[in-house]
Amino acid sequence: MRYAKQSASSATKQTKKWQSYTEQINLLQQRGLIIDNDAAAAKALSSIGY
Numbered sequence: 593m594r595y596a597k598q599s600a601s602s603a604t605k606q607t608k609k610w611q612s613y614t615e616q617i618n619l620l621q622q623r624g625l626i627i628d629n630d631a632a633a634a635k636a637l638s639s640i641g642y
Contacts, residue, residue, distance in 0.1 A: 617637070
């Protein structure tokens with residue numbers, strides 16, 4: 593069995609820092625998303641993810 597050799601750059605994963613729902617909502621608003629109900633948005637993020 594043969595395995596493809598991975599270069600150092602392809603083996604490195606980029607990870608995002610953890611953000612609370614409030615931080616995620618603020619980021620989405622900064623990017624232009626209009627959110628009228630922060631509580632509903634937080635609930636949606638908790639069930640869907642980002």
